[in-house]
Amino acid sequence: MPSLTSVLGVLDPTSDRAVFRQIADALREAIDKGRFREGDKLPSETELVDHFGVSRMTVRNALSLLQQEGLAVSEHGKGVFVRPRPPVRRLASDRFARRHRDQGKAAFTVEAEAAGSRPEVDNLEVKEERPSQDISARLGSPRKVLARRRRYLLDGRPVEFATSYLPLDLARNTPIAQPNPGPGGIYARLEEMGHRLDHFDEEIRARMPSPAEVRTLQLASGVPVIHLVRTAFDAEGRAVEVCDTVMAADAYVLAYQLPAN
16 A cells, blocks of 8 residues: 555645645645545544644644535544545436436436436425515416425435426426326426427526535535526427426536537
């Protein structure tokens, strides 16, 4: 096994950079270069204290910085480990392809299969409610909507929480109002009802999570979320659904194919 000196180097006593940041820099570089791979345990506090000749608090500050950056995760009683890379590649140009609905597959199922993971849905809630001003504007100002809230899990790990809003005149007394809308999900049901989907508009931003989102998605310290709002339009140009989604940023790679002409 390589020595810590060959893997992490030594401190620069002439640098004006804080010692704990130098240690974090060394660990970060080692992770980037593959000297510590996904899931690998990083050197223990004691090993780092002995190697760098610093206090335990200095080492803890360095490891804490890596956790805040989302590069490492602490497991109680076990140590600090390199955080696994995102398991799901979310291909925007393919996930809503009609062929998946024709096969009875919802978008999340398609993504999970591509990642070799087991998909689950829990915390399901379906109710009629008054929409927020933003949702109302996106849907053409309906007085009430059907809201479908659910949490998505991969191999038992929460990765996404989503709420779909549909105009009540479309969704009431249809399979969409049932906890399980059937094969292919709500988009398949909309198309069966004559609302052939034409396109989707998505808005994406990254931010730090709220306390409630940390609890719902069981996020580790320092992990941001991806906030995605998608509007589905039918062939007549009507907005038939708005989906407000919060995703654990360490669980996804967002991939896009853009035309060049």
